[in-house]
Amino acid sequence: MKVVEVKPSDRDLVEKIYKNEIESFGVMGGADMWMIMSFIRYGKLYVLLDEFNEILSVAQYQGVFGKNEVFLYGFSTPFEKRAMGYGKTLLEKTHKKLRAEKIEKVYLTVDPNNEIAIQMYKKAGYEIVELQKDEYGKGIDRYLMIKNLL
Numbered sequence: 001m002k003v004v005e006v007k008p009s010d011r012d013l014v015e016k017i018y019k020n021e022i023e024s025f026g027v028m029g030g031a032d033m034w035m036i037m038s039f040i041r042y043g044k045l046y047v048l049l050d051e052f053n054e055i056l057s058v059a060q061y062q063g064v065f066g067k068n069e070v071f072l073y074g075f076s077t078p079f080e081k082r083a084m085g086y087g088k089t090l091l092e093k094t095h096k097k098l099r100a101e102k103i104e105k106v107y108l109t110v111d112p113n114n115e116i117a118i119q120m121y122k123k124a125g126y127e128i129v130e131l132q133k134d135e136y137g138k139g140i141d142r143y144l145m146i147k148n149l150l
Helices: 011-025 033-042 086-100 115-123
Strands: 002-005 044-049 055-063 069-076 105-110 127-132 142-148
Touching: 002 086, 011 033, 011 044, 011 055, 011 069, 033 044, 033 055, 044 086, 055 086, 069 086, 086 115, 105 115, 115 127, 115 142
Parallel strands: 069 105
Antiparallel strands: 002 044, 044 055, 055 069, 105 142, 127 142
16 A cells, blocks of 8 residues: 555546545535646645555645645545545555644544544544534534644
C-alpha cells in the first residue's frame, strides 16, 4: 500500500476517484470533476493505493483561510474495500503529512446517522463539537468533528 498526493497530470487516477465518488455518494453527494481538480490544485487530495494502483481510500482536504487548519471535505472507501482498515490507514498517514506541513487542526462534518464513520473518526482522535442543524438543507443535519494534530 502507498499514499499518493494526486497531481493534475494523474488523469487515470482522477477518473478512478470520480467513479469512486459516484459509487460512494451518488451524483448529488459526491465531488464532481470540477471539485476534484480544485482539491488537487488548491487543496490536498490523497489516495491510498494497493499494489495494482487500485483505490483503497480517498481523502480530500481544503485549507481554512488565515489558519493552519484544514477541512476534510470528502473521505471515502470503495464499498468492497470497507471494514478492512484502509480508511484508518489513510487518516493516520495524511494526518502525519499534514502535521509535517504545520497544520494544527482538522475539521469534518458527518451525517449523525453514519455510526460507522463516526466511530472511525472517534478512534482516529476526532471529537464531536456540535450538531449543525439543517447544515445542507432542511432536515440534513451534520455533526462537526475536530481533531487537534499537535
